[in-house]
Amino acid sequence: MKPAPFTYHAPASLERAFALLDEHGYDAKPLAGGQSLVPAMNFRLAQPAVLIDLNRLDRLAGIEPTDAGGLRIGAMTRQRALERDPRVARVAPLLAQALPHIAHPQIRNRGTLGGSLAHADPASELPAVMLGLGARLRLGGSRGERWLPAQEFFLGLFSTALEPGELLLEIEIPAAAPGSGWAFEEAARRHGDFALAGVAAGARLDADGRCRETTVVLFGVGEGPVPVPGAAAALAGRRPSAQRIAEAAEVVRSSLDPPGDIHASPAYRRRLAAVLTRRALTRAFDAAGKASA
């Protein structure tokens, strides 16, 4: 199908993009990689009157190391560029592991990090990864800029803290603490389909090999990324054994209230989330053990 008629703007500067957003308000949609918006427009589910194409804003794309050893990633950076960047693999292995799960290479060639985060699909990988990594997001509009931690950015189903007239500009990923390990797991009916459930996990051990920090963030099981702090509490201060990891996975199973659809019932999703959590934590602790050795 073809989209409903719309007016197209491709501003060459951020200031012009902000002005267009202010002028058109709710009638306007920013266009990043277009891998969710354009299909929705072609189905005519989305019928924005005005499209503001961000693809000419070169300043919004790129990967830069920070002084503190982290990364600053422009919102318009393509997912494929992240996947191929050795600095991403080194500084944010969780992100590097997650990227190949996102749809297909053709989609990642166009799809952007910021576009996926601003869209906030409940089954998408990147919001969970940003929570897992403790990323910060820079938002801006004609009235100024602000930084938000990832957990304050995602408000629910397709909804974020972005105000009308604001754009997501940049994502800052902190340097991983020494001795940390990461793992990403996802299950979909076919590779590239929307995840039935998935998990982003991080772990860090102290000098005695006890659990110092654990992060478990699920996706595809609610309205957005779902952190499960209870899973970390089940492991805190203890040596991670198969038994204790299974206990943490059980916390995930019992704390989730996932939706059901034709592909998976809520009970199946809970069980799947627990299995994926167990696998991810096992790998994350393994990696943390090697990193601290």
Added chain:
Amino acid sequence: MIVKGEHAFSGRPELVWALLLDPEVIAKAMPGTRELALTAPNRYEGRMVVTIGPVTAAEFALVIMLEELAPPRRFVMRVDGNGRFGFTRGTARVELAANDGGTMMRYEADLQVGGKIAAVGQRLLDVVSRTLLRAGLAALGKELEHRLGDGDRP
């Protein structure tokens, strides 16, 4: 799709009953309702515009019928929505019981959603219906608080 649950209100059942049958309140409780009027006894008609994520302004013509009314304990609500993007039909059973000076509402709805919105958005129907339901219950609770605040306390 079955949607069921329970919700505690702070007012007594008579008050909650009056709330649930007031077209102005129903319009507030169903997110996106643009107009809703009582067109015949126990029959409401109106228009609803749902905006969720990339779906902008899916407009539905809405008919709500109330049946098997047993004030202030239970009623059955039939909902029929039709729009360019698809349709929704459903029957909800609602029961009210006095509970600790307040009211416990139990509801169970069987909803069918069809057309384009169901074909494209199948994986999201459950989570969307929960989101709308929660917003609706929050709006009902707020309205009730408002009325209680006006000196209508039990």
